[in-house]
Every structure is written in C-alpha cells, then in structure tokens.
Amino acid sequence: xxxxxxxxxxxxxxxxxxxxxxxxxxxxxxxxxxxxxxxxxxxxxxxxxxxxxxxxxxxxxxxxxxxxxxxxxxxxxxxxxxxxxxxxxxxxxxxxxxxxxxxxxxxxxxxxx
Amino acid sequence: xxxxxxxxxxxxxxxxxxxxxxxxxxxxxxxxxxxxxxxxxxxxxxxxxxxxxxxxxxxxxxxxxxxxxxxxxxxxxxxxxxxxxxxxxxxxxxxxxxxxxxxxxxxxxxxxxx
Numbered sequence: 235x236x237x238x239x240x241x242x243x244x245x246x247x248x249x250x251x252x253x254x255x256x257x258x259x260x261x262x263x264x265x266x267x268x269x270x271x272x273x274x275x276x277x278x279x280x281x282x283x284x285x286x287x288x289x290x291x292x293x294x295x296x297x298x299x300x301x302x303x304x305x306x307x308x309x310x311x312x313x314x315x316x317x318x319x320x321x322x323x324x325x326x327x328x329x330x331x332x333x334x335x336x337x338x339x340x341x342x343x344x345x346x347x
Numbered sequence: 348x349x350x351x352x353x354x355x356x357x358x359x360x361x362x363x364x365x366x367x368x369x370x371x372x373x374x375x376x377x378x379x380x381x382x383x384x385x386x387x388x389x390x391x392x393x394x395x396x397x398x399x400x401x402x403x404x405x406x407x408x409x410x411x412x413x414x415x416x417x418x419x420x421x422x423x424x425x426x427x428x429x430x431x432x433x434x435x436x437x438x439x440x441x442x443x444x445x446x447x448x449x450x451x452x453x454x455x456x457x458x459x460x461x
Contacts, residue, residue, distance in 0.1 A: 265448045276351070276437050276452030277390075322390065326448030334380070334403050335448055337390040 238338035257323035264327025271320040351453035365426040372440030379421040384435040
C-alpha cells in the first residue's frame, strides 16, 4: 500500500506570513496533484506536477515535485485568509497504486486576519 | 462547462437502512470514482467506473456497491447502514481515469447515520 504523509497536519498563521506544506512517500508516482478543499465543498484541483524537480507557480503558491518523484511541497507566500482550507496531495500512477489516486490525510490551514 | 453534480447534498438515515447517491460527471468524462471522507481516515477510495465497467475497487465491504449508466452518470449504494458509514461521499469525474490523477470533484453527499 502506498502512503502519502503530509505535514504539518494543522497550521495556524497570521495573514502575511509564509508557509510550506510537505507531502512525502516512499513510493514513486507518475504524477502528483494538490487540491484545496473548503468546508462543505469537494476538493478543487490546484496543480499537477509530472517531472522530477518540476516547479510550478500559481500566483502566491509554488509547487515542487521531488527529483525522485516521491515527494512534493507547497509553499504559500504572504498567506491571506482566503487561503484557509484543507490542502490535499494525491499521487497517481505509482507502481503499486493499482490504477487509482492515493490521497494524503491533508493539512488544515487557517490564516487569521 | 457544468461541473460534477452530486445528489442529494445531505441525508439522514438510520442503522439498517440503505441509501443511493447519484453523480453526474462533467460532460465528456467517462470515468467516475467515488471516495469516502471522514475526519479520522481522510479520503478513502471506494471504486471507479469507466464506460459502465468497474475498473477498480477499494477495500470496502460488499455493502458498498455502484454502477454507471451509458450516459456516464453513476450511482453508489450502501446497504444495511452502520453508524460508521456516516461520512462525506465524494464523486470525482475524470477524462482518462483516476490513474492519471486529475480529478474533478463534486460537492459531496453528507450522510449521517443515526
């Protein structure tokens, strides 16, 4: 069974601060996705990373895929209250993934004004 | 382009009853997958349907079943409900399937079992 471990599990910061969320696995994935989920809603896809070492930017969010395609990070610059939510990473296409996406347990981010 | 639609959004059932949840995927998407989300277990994969065939199944008991229709709409059914089945059930639509990763989720069906 492939596991994706996210850290930290909870994060509470003030508006304007920077933060990094980590997603780690011992397994290799073909691609990795990051989603954000707000209370009462389904997860929304933010980004897909495919190539080892790849870096993608989405406004104040920077996503990086590890060189070995086993881990990823999400960095948010100057966080805003609107960034509050549950951040989920998901790995797809791994050796033992059996054709499905495996999700991490998520990082709950609270940004206080 | 309309998103993924799940119905009903909220429902309350009692132990022993059964429930059917519905999901309409994004137009053109042939893959529909279902996930159970609980605070303690996170998102757990239930099953995936692609072109009316179950392509993959997670580690859930046989009380959980699903199907997909020719128009790609999908239903999942849970029989003999237990208290532990209380969860947010999420449907995800994909063009190529869950193995490729990019999933588009509905807002979920919140099931409470009393």
